[in-house]
Amino acid sequence: MACFCCGSPKLADNEITAVVTAPITMAAPIKVVITGAAGQIAYSLLYQIASGAVFGPEQPVYLHLLDIAPMMGVLEGVVMELADCALPLLAGVLPTAKPEEAFKDVAAAFLVGAMPRKEGMERKDLLSANVRIFKEQGQALDKVARKDVKILVVGNPANTNALICSKYAPSIPKENFTAMTRLDQNRAQAQLAAKLGVPVQDVKNVIIWGNHSSTQFPDAANAVVKVGGDWKPVPAVVNDDDYLKTTFVTTVQKRGAAVIAARKLSSALSAAKAAADHMRDWFQGTGDRWVSMGVVSDGSYGTPREVVFSFPCTVSNGKWKIVEGLTISDFARQMLDNTGKELAEEKQDAMDVCKD
16 A cells, blocks of 8 residues: 555555644644444544544544454555545554554544344344454453543444453553443434424433433433523423423434434444544533433442443543433433343343353
């Protein structure tokens, strides 16, 4: 593969040399890894990262792209397209099939690649396949990544995959491992905005509790909407409790399946946008908005400990914090218990596989 700038041979077997010398006013490049880099989600995600939408307009990035060996030809085409974008913040690209190369010194990791569930596959079979993937990646992160690396697991089952990855990277703090439920939050926010006839940015603090699965609980009880310049409680403005407990919840829970039914492929563009949103807020902060993040549970709100559970969070100075003191209704309690039970069962199944 050749240098972006002039087509001259690269210096290392699989390393692309710097595209553009960043201005001296810019920060030093950070290394960012994306797994499953030849796939559809990564294809939509890479431009957002390399253009500055995630880490900021003055932060150059060096992309490490990891995929399996049979996908290296496809990945070569992706690298060509990145070159052709002529992005000033893209300091270089390293395509590789070797986890220890991919995770070397990375500051951020998007773990997109995972084994998808196939027809006839039992949940334990899916977990078994993913344990192998995320065990290997956890071990590589533990060995060669920065100890302050921020890790986002996108590949499903994302919550339990994040837990597995953390188990095999004991030198990296557990709070540095997160699972993506931002896609569900974005879906929920968009549904409420459409229901209320307002711009999507005028709805905030909708929550996704629990697992990124059909048991998740999209919760509008604490959400607010801007009406006439003032923020008002969504439940009061919607004025339809039945809708918020039924249609709203099930629409968000089943949105991924609806996309597959219509598109014949799983969500990619929206998943990539959500991954970018999640990491941007983790690095740059959330301000006065809450964001949904799958994090290792400390038992808050009566949830099972030591599972990766989605909570409402705020982020400041690169550290997330669970929003405290929210009232949990009887309906919400039932929903939290249901998704927590599923996560505890997934964890047990995954730990059983780890013993094999």
